[in-house]
Amino acid sequence: MNFTLEAAVIAAIIAAVTSLITVWLQKRGEKWLYNFKINAQHKHDQQIKIKDSIAKNKIQLINAAEELNHRLWNLISNYDKGWHKVNGNYGQDEKYYFNSFVFRLTNFLWWSRKADLDLEYFDTTIAEDSDLYYVKYVRFFTLTMCQTTLFDEMDYDTEYAEDHFFKHILEDEIASFTGNNNSISYSYYLTNLQ
Numbered sequence: 001m002n003f004t005l006e007a008a009v010i011a012a013i014i015a016a017v018t019s020l021i022t023v024w025l026q027k028r029g030e031k032w033l034y035n036f037k038i039n040a041q042h043k044h045d046q047q048i049k050i051k052d053s054i055a056k057n058k059i060q061l062i063n064a065a066e067e068l069n070h071r072l073w074n075l076i077s078n079y080d081k082g083w084h085k086v087n088g089n090y091g092q093d094e095k096y097y098f099n100s101f102v103f104r105l106t107n108f109l110w111w112s113r114k115a116d117l118d119l120e121y122f123d124t125t126i127a128e129d130s131d132l133y134y135v136k137y138v139r140f141f142t143l144t145m146c147q148t149t150l151f152d153e154m155d156y157d158t159e160y161a162e163d164h165f166f167k168h169i170l171e172d173e174i175a176s177f178t179g180n181n182n183s184i185s186y187s188y189y190l191t192n193l194q
Contacts, residue, residue, distance in 0.1 A: 046123045050131050053122065057115040060183070061138065064108040071104050103189050109145070109170070110177045112138045145170055 075084060083097035115138040124135045144150075146167040148158040156162075161169070177184060184192075 043126050046126055047128060047131070050119065050122050050124060050127045050135075053118045054115070054131060054134055057111060057118060058134070061108075061111040061115055064104070064111045064183075068104045068108045071101055075101070099190065100186065103186050106174065106177050107183050109142060110174050110183050112141050113171065113174050114183075116142070142167075142170065142174075 084101065086095050086098045116135075119135060119138075124132065127135060145165050148156065148164055151158070151163065158164075165173075177189075
C-alpha cells in the first residue's frame with residue numbers, strides 16, 4: 001500500500017509540473033505567435049502601401065525621365081549650335097530650346113520629389129529589393145543636383161550655387177512647379193515664366 005501511495009504522489013507531482021510547464025510554454029508561445037503575427041502583418045501592410053505609392057507615380061516619372069533623356073541626347077548632338085546658351089535672356093520666344101530644357105528637367109525633378117514625398121510616411125527599410133531600388137532612384141537625382149563633390153578636383157567655390165543647387169532652394173523651386181498637386185503643362189510654365 002505504501003508503494004501505491006508513493007506512486008500516486010509521484011504521478012501527481014509529475015502531472016502538476018507538466019501542467020505548469022505546459023501553461024508556461026503555452027503563454028510564451030501565444031505571446032511569441034501574437035508578436036510574430038503583428039510584425040508580419042505590419043510588414044505586409046507597409047509593403048502593399050509602398051507598392052501602391054510607387055504605382056501611383058511610376059509611369060509619370062518614367063515619362064518625365066524619358067523626355068529629359070531625349071533632350072540630353074539632343075543637347076549632345078546639337079551642342080555646337082549653341083541653342084542652350086541664353087546669355088541672361090530667358091524670353092519665351094527666342095529661347096524655346098533652353099526653356100523647354102528647363103521645363104523637362106524641372107518636371108522630372110518634380111515627379112522624383114513627389115514620388116519621394118509620397119513614400120515619406122512608410123517604412124521603406126522593409127520594402128522588397130525591387131521597390132527599394134526605386135526609392136533610392138527617386139532620391140538620387142535631387143541629391144545629385146545638390147552635391148558639390150562632383151567638383152572636388154576643380155577650383156569651385158561651393159559657397160555659391162553656380163553649377164549646383166542648394167537643396168532647400170531647389171526643393172522650393174520644384175514645389176512651385178505644381179498645379180492642383182499635379183505637374184504643370186509646358187504652356188502653363190511658359191505663361192508663368194518670369
